[in-house]
Amino acid sequence: MAYVTDPDRRVLVAVDMESYSGRDNVLQHRAQLAFQEVMTTACEELGFDRTAWVIQQGGDGELAILPPGTSERAVVTRLTPVLDRLLREHNRGLSSEARIRLRVGVHEGPVHLDGANGYPSEAVVTVCRLVDSPQLKAALRQFPGAAVVLIVSDRLYHDIVRQYQDLRPEHFRQVTARLPEKNFEAVAWIYVPGESIPAPDAIPAPPGLIRDHPDDGSDPERIDRKGPGPRPQPTGSGQVFQDIRSRGIGAFGNGNSISVSGRPEDLDAWGSPR
Incomplete structure (x- = not known):
């Protein structure tokens, strides 16, 4: 040999x-x-x-x-x-x-x-x-x-x-x-050059959020949404938009406010292949 x-x-x-x-x-x-x-x-x-x-x-x-x-x-x-x-x-x-x-x-x-x-x-x-x-x-x-x-x-x-x-x-x-x-x-x-962000578990969840799905990593497309609560009312001359899902920063004219209710946590797909 x-x-x-x-x-x-x-x-x-x-x-x-x-x-x-x-x-x-x-x-x-x-x-x-x-x-x-x-x-x-x-x-x-x-x-x-x-x-x-x-x-x-x-x-x-x-x-x-x-x-x-x-x-x-x-x-x-x-x-x-x-x-x-x-x-x-x-x-x-x-x-x-x-x-x-x-x-x-x-x-x-x-x-x-x-x-x-x-x-x-x-x-x-x-x-x-x-x-x-x-x-x-x-x-x-x-x-x-x-x-x-x-x-x-x-x-x-x-x-x-x-x-x-x-x-x-x-x-x-x-x-x-x-x-x-x-x-x-x-x-x-x-x-991923130019597009990487911290892992989802490193980002503090905003208060009042509940899961549409169990947080067991089984669903890479899960989305957070707000639980039940009083609907905000318009103040002053502005308007209030609620339950709007947005992937970025939005603007609806001057003096308006937005309640954004959806945030996809797509990075979970890295650990759970589709």
């Missing part, structure tokens, strides 16, 4: 494209070209030598083993925001079926680069499972305007995100990534 050489500890990046298999041949061809252009441009902007990456292509994405000395901090905190910006530029004006949206996973660990049919490594398996987890796919669906979502291993979150805070730690959502059919389960952290 061949002697097993010592592994190399490397930063690992797995990238997967949303809805690739649903495209026809022409759109798959265009998507692959655009994917390579975006990845190359992002690496050039960040000063990464992509020619030194050990890459295993997958058609709809890639597994990349980065060279020794690569900054974990730069990969974790800078790669995804740059990809998000580049993809937003690329996707502008394209139909929904032609747009490219990516799931990105980052992990690190020992890797054998001399495998006979790939790269033997538990760390490689983990980063691929993370990027394929239902929790990450749900996060990308939850924000249709997002171009990229990131998932990092628990170790990298605590070693990089919490320690250096180049990205705000509270904008990451802790999940348990599960793939039961693969016998995989791991704590990880999800970040």
